[in-house]
Amino acid sequence: MTMTGKKERLDRLAELVNRDDERGVSLWQEAFRRLRRNPAAIIGAVILTIFVLVALVGPFFVPYEPKDTIGIREGVVKSGQGIIPGASAEHWFGYDHQGRDVFSRMIVGARQTLLVGVVATLIGLAVGALIGGVAGAAAGLGGRWGRAVDNALMRVIDMMLALPSLLLAVSIAALLGASLSTVMIAVGMVSVPVFARLLRVSMIAQANSDYVLAATSLGVRKPKIALTHIVPNSLAPVIVQATLTLATAIIEAAALSFLGLGNPDTAQPEWGVMLADAQPYLGIRPALAIFPAVAIIITALGFTLLGEAMREALDPKLRK
């Protein structure tokens, strides 16, 4: 074999190696690939995509103005006498007790429901990750002082955990006064302890890992180790928890609305409010409660399916 022949062969080999599409694949990309093969993840993603699409563009295509008490104007709805017509060709889901088109309200309500769920989760995630991150870094790297900081923070979290979540949300909502942002804050605060504990435990586990030791042996400073090594490796369970929290956040927001601590603009459609409004008319027209309830359940299911699938995809122990 001549030198040039050998070189050609080497070049061809290099080409083959370069064509390999596994180049620069991070753990997250790999997890995403596994996610795409999981039917539960696909179902969850489809549900959520529909939900998000409806929330984003649905309000532009609704057949009726959601706040318009059209049924009362036309004299079809007399809720005082127990007359609330059900589904018809014009009004697919019928009228509600104020004569408004339920189908339009469901579509428009998706947006606010999504908004409450996402913002509440983000609030919980941000505050929880901050507390948990500080506690985890302090406990994992901080020595004796760190343990004291960790202890103090965790006792606060324990106090929050000691209150039943709905009671905590109700207290916060009652304290701040009913408004949309109150709902988001109250629901978000309820999930703070979960995020904080999760990130902290995950970080403490990572603090004992070999790569942290290796980085320490190279003189890397502790804050840098915490931020570039420990936190990125501890995020997976927190992100999964966030998807699961989205589902419970929607349900909790609905519960707050149901208890009258939701958005004071009650005409603004939201699934939880609709569920609450339907309560007095359950005997006459149970469909009024069933539509928003089923919508909430399906959405929560979508988030849960996706969250569970993400947990599996990110779990190194389940990796093949």
Next chain:
Amino acid sequence: MALLEVDDLSVTFARRGQRTVHAVDGVSFSVDAGEVVGLVGESGCGKSVTSMAIMGLLPRQHGTRIGGKAVFDGTDLLGLDDRARRDIRGRDVAMIFQDPLSSLNPVIPIGLQVTEVLARHRGMRGDAARKEAAGLLDRVGIPDPDRRLKEYPHQLSGGMRQRALIAMAVACRPRLLIADEPTTALDVTIQAQILELLKELVHDSGTALVMITHDLGVVAGMCDSINVLYAGRVVETARRRPLFREPRHPYTAGLLGSVPRLDSGRGEPLNPIPGSVRDVLSWSEGCAFAPRCSRRVDACLDETPPLVRTHDGRSYRCVDPVPLPGAVPAQAGPADQSGAPSPEPNEEKTRD
């Protein structure tokens, strides 16, 4: 004065309700610039704890006590505060670990982990750091370094991961490198390449290397001088050739004897050292190796055997050392075993 002078290093772990463990019990050795010194012994003999103590990497917990000195270039590493220690780590003293996969952060690219060290100790940022990192990967024999910098640890082969770790360790041209079983997790061919690389680095830069291993093959190929550890103490120190040719301590002899040889006959049984590292006495009761020793005499259990230094710079901790080949065996029969055998004339005893 040697570059690193470890003097009477001891590490004890105390736990309430449990016996205090003397993981390292008065270890002394020295390393010169450009020299490769081996710390050899089986699992649990204190090799890794010794290196962790020198690096200051032992978790500071209640009950962990570190004594003695580890003088590096005039400063006692054990007496430094946290800040000074972090400044020295990675810049003057660096360490290579056993398991290259778990020692690399799985979620960030290799490049980031190499440049991190450069940023920390050499203040390099951005393009300059990237270029230097690529140069380092190239130096440790990783092909196509620019591409590898963007890759994640799981995309590299085991050998390449260890090379990347070595690149990180030598990034700031440390004067002392501690390699804690750097080849244990690798297969034999890669092992040879990594050892070759380490030898090259030591040769080129004059870095001192402390090689921690249980693999006598590695020792034979790499080390200039060797310290054999048992139960937290150095039991024998010698240059490479004399140690392999004529081990004096029965433990060293046992280690060498238990290695299978190419020229040993088929079906010939291996000669393991009986017992396990758990069958030790505490050094205060006598020789810790005595329960497993084939040359045990009564004197072994009287007191801690003193360190015997011989004229040729060797030392061993044994009251009845393996005789040099050619020398007349000191004791002839069982009648002789009551008294301690007299040391050879040109050996002086030192008590430590």
